[in-house]
Amino acid sequence: MRKRVKPIAGIDLGSSKITSVIAEVLPDEVIIRGINSTPSKSIVKGVIRDLNQCAAEIDASFSGAVYSSGIHVEQVHLAVTCKDLVSVPLAGEIRLDQAKNEITQEHIDRLLASIKMPRRDGQFALLQRIVQEFEVNKTAGVRNPLGMFGERLAVKVQDVIGPEWLLNNYRKALDRVGLTLKSLIPSVLAAGEAVLTTEEMNTGCVLLDLGHGTTDLALYRDGSAVYTDTIPVGIANLESDLMQGLGVSLHEAQRIRRSFLKAWISLNQADADDIIDVKFYGHNEYAKVKKHKVMEIVLPRLDEWAQLVKRGLRESGLLETIPGGVVLTGGGCYLREVTGFFQQHLGKPVRIGIPRGYSHLFEEFRAPQFAAALGITSFARREEREHVYKPGFLENVAEVFMDFLSRLGPRERKEPPTD
Template identity: 30%
Template sequence: MKSIVAGLDVGTSKVCALIAETSGEAPALLGFGIAPCAGLRKGVVVNIEATVEAIRAALNEAQKSAGVRVGTVVVGVAGPHIRGLNSHGIVAVRGGEVNQRDVERVIDAAQAVAIPLDRQVLHVLPQQFAVDDQEGVRNPIGMAGVRLEACIHIVTAAQSYGQNLNKCCERAGATPTEIVFEPLAAAAATLFPEERELGVALVDIGAGTTDIIVFHGGAVMHTAVLPIGGGHLTGDVAAGLRTPLQEAERLKISYGVATNMVVGRDDMVQVPGVGGRAPRMIQRRLLGEIMGPRMEEIFAMVQREIGRSEVADNLASGIVLVGGSALLEGTQELAERIFNLPVRRGLPVNLNGMPEELIKPMYTTAAGLVLHAAAANGNGPGTMRNGRLLGRWRNRVSDWVREFF
């Protein structure tokens, strides 16, 4: 059956709305809209009015180019208020053989950790199960045993931030059916199954935040959000060269570098004059000297976070960089040196029908949100036909178990 789904990435620098048609398994893009957004700081809505306007503009453009209207969206969330934690639960198996109900109960038990009332659960992601003494079980349903254990990763968000985002979407004319942690969406759009299996860290360096998600053995092992991103680089260039932010942004995008390893000794660039003064020429290495330390700081923070996952030494597939700042020249080279792992740039390749202009690391999250919307639109009980926000997480867990294994 054909249906229309939409993903909405509300980022610190832009809102990106994608509309796709899904029939069965593979959704394909129908239309898109992008609008600059000044309503967020560090991934969090701080100006409702400006955010509503940007969402409305992006949605209108997407609806026009797709030739369809959408009433619901799957929206992404990030920001330093997000917390990821691992948990563990045990239950007795009732009928001697594990069934769906037992899996739900054990995940319920694992989820019974103290989650403060002002936080909402975004995702409950099973990592692995154990049946009696047999560990490392991915799908325990049908297995014989008396004791079922589950390891899960839980992602929670501050309730008020989620509510603000929700309000902005509603006021712009679209009801969020689900709020998805942004790097989880980005992972859906760019990672290959082998990478999740062998171990990989996806790092989304946007304008206001750097989001991290670590996979191993096919499961999410760690998540984190750092309140730092490309906006800091622009600020550094503006301060270092005493040039307005807009010029600094342009200079960064045209000539910026993450490391002087990739800059020739005599490369020169022109810096426009401010307040009627004449433009001046500077060595491009100066940009590297300004931006390099900031990029090193970001990667050092990322490395510390990855170190907190239990699989830091087992990331055979290395690092995948997404987000607009992954386009900065020399980023891959610097990351390879710091992490001492293979590094690649991630593009939204898992969504069909993306035009070339959208095959860029900053549109990975939006593409992943569409993939999430399409998955939720399947026939599972987690489908939110009535547009209820977030549904019951338990349904989504069983959906996830089905989808994943």
């Protein structure tokens, strides 16, 4: 009989839904024991607007996952997104005691601990530290220096930081329902673990997580993320524009978006004069509206969406070094012709990223909008397998997050089965 392994629990805090996952993680597979997704109304673009309501929504979501799994877990990994998250490149180096000294985990921990965030306006905390590459003596591009010999050990990292008040609010919401925060993970990095292949990570690709309130982007190269950013535009903006432009309810705007809206549209296309049924606010009967009126309302927002994504990628300064294509995930993938839209604007091949490699998962959850929630378990597995520098989490918040998580950069992983 197989020995039961310690379960991993994750919660993806989204603007439209909160998804909770409880899984058992084995060396070659992730077994989903419980998963539940419930609506979210207390979070707007990653920011908690009502702490009591947020705690209640987390409780409803997580309780469902506990019930379906039959496993009680108190420590959770949290996937979050917010426009206030910032990606900062940093570097550090140490001198080794002797030229023939073998590099140990203690050396790596000391090196990572020596990297301090520069002072910024306001108090910022570290959400995730991504190791890009090590350098031993003057040899760059070292993936894992453990066991090597040298006089000098250096590292380049990418720190994802956010305001302390934001992260403290997440912790407090969990505390209110008896849960302890084990780690914070940017949603886009969690999603990457679920939908990207090893080849895409190593060759280089762009990941776009098309969410309800925000769009998260990450650039991968040599096996790890080298840049992340959050754009404050998502599917909710299109629905809001339809509400105001047509004078309809939110429910009706969502119906129109799901039924008729396309990402790649033109006022000159053949079906622009087609008639659609619209129920105006306060009316019981549907009215006839030409499709081009809907197009005129959303075209400016679609153009803004594309331009902000392009600007975010350009600001990384790394886009030209990424030879691969673009992978889309998140609920925005259900927008019609969204792949052609981003392929046209970014000039790269585009595919939809579907979570792979998860056993005992209902088909309804094997979908782009659940990539971040499922990816939390894969991300946490990697942290626990690798030697990761982590000070005590419950120490002083400013110190904790400045030195919180470290990952040893590019790595090999076993490909999930294709099914």
